[in-house]
Amino acid sequence: MPRQSRIDTSGALHHIICRGMEQRDIFKDDIDRDNFVQRLSGIFSDTKTACYAWALIPNHFHLLLRTGKVPVSTVMRRLLTGYAVSFNRRHKRRGHLFQNRYKSILCQEDTYLMELVRYIHLNPLRAGIVPDLEALSGYIYSGHSRIVRLKKSDWQDVEKVVGMFGKRRHQALKKYEQFMAKGAGEGKKPELTGGGLIRSVGGWHELKELRKMKVHFKSDERVLGDSDFVEEVLGLASEAMEQKYRLRAEGYTFEKIAGKVGELFDIKINDLRGPGKQPHRVRARSVLIFWAVQELGMTATEVGLKLRMSQSSVSRAAQRGRSIAEELKLSLENDGNA
Secondary structure (H helix, E strand, O other), X not given: OOOOOOOOOOXXXXXXEEEEHHHOOOOXXXXXXXXXXXXXXXXXXXXXOEEEEEEEEXXXXXXXXXXXXXXXXXHXXXXXXXXXXXXXXXXXXXXXXXXXXXXXXXXOHHHHHXXXXXXXXXXXXXXXXXXOHHXXXXXXXXXXXXXXXXXXXXXXXXXXXXXXXXXXXXXHHHHHHHHHHHHHOOOOOHXXXXXOHHHHHOOHHHHHHHHXXXXXXXXXXXXXXXXXXXXHHHXXXXXXXXXXXXXHHOOOOHHHHHHHHHXXXXXXXXXXXXXXXXXHHHHHHHHHHHHHHHOOOXXXXXXXXXXXXXXXXXXXXXXXXXXXXXXXXXXXXOOOOO
């Protein structure tokens, strides 16, 4: 069965779960963990990605993110590629560090945000890394420790989480700690990390009862939310996919987009394809890359082969191209002036 594409949209809430290959450790010591956290800080700040919860376990990690204008796939590519290269160099190893597909679940905020924060922050306790909640408060490789210490961060949104429990910070913090304590004895919650339909209807028991009554709901492995939310998200994803198919059907190719960019920026197509760091050429090439990836649905690898660029360089150029297109109010399907 072919795997499904990721669902993403600006401002979306994602629960990310990423595991090491063959369940091997991806964090061997605190140096690895500090390296990873430093990368989280830099990338989330750079991409304006909000992080509400996170936890590092020896062989996997959890993140609860709200994307900005940079897609979650781009954020994760930068994070995983950079860390894997650093890890392999430090530990003198080769090959893949992470499983090929991290799990990304788009979540309904009103219903699941608090539950997901608790689920993720209790992970070190469930995994046996710490013995109790008191020790969890001192485990610095989880977002929980920053919340209980009300530690300000430029990449973890502590205020958002604490604010869900009240307006007065210390009273809100007490309610948060009570909420965490209540969840500590509840064990694993598979409905928050997988299970398709059971996430949309409330659990296995409810699903069985509804099936007896022949009630059917929209569901999808990539979405955590009620039936209406799942249907809305899938509709938005379908519209985005239809846009890519429509552009291709109308004859849009990489070459056609390059021609349009050449006209907008008054630059020859060969100059777009060739190397060069002149500011005007870089700006034009960045817009070309952004449109190829965002509008036509090409991968960074495909674009890189066209322009003789590395995957990471293409990703950075696409981000730059997005900003330039917004600044100049450029649209692929509308005429404009650069």
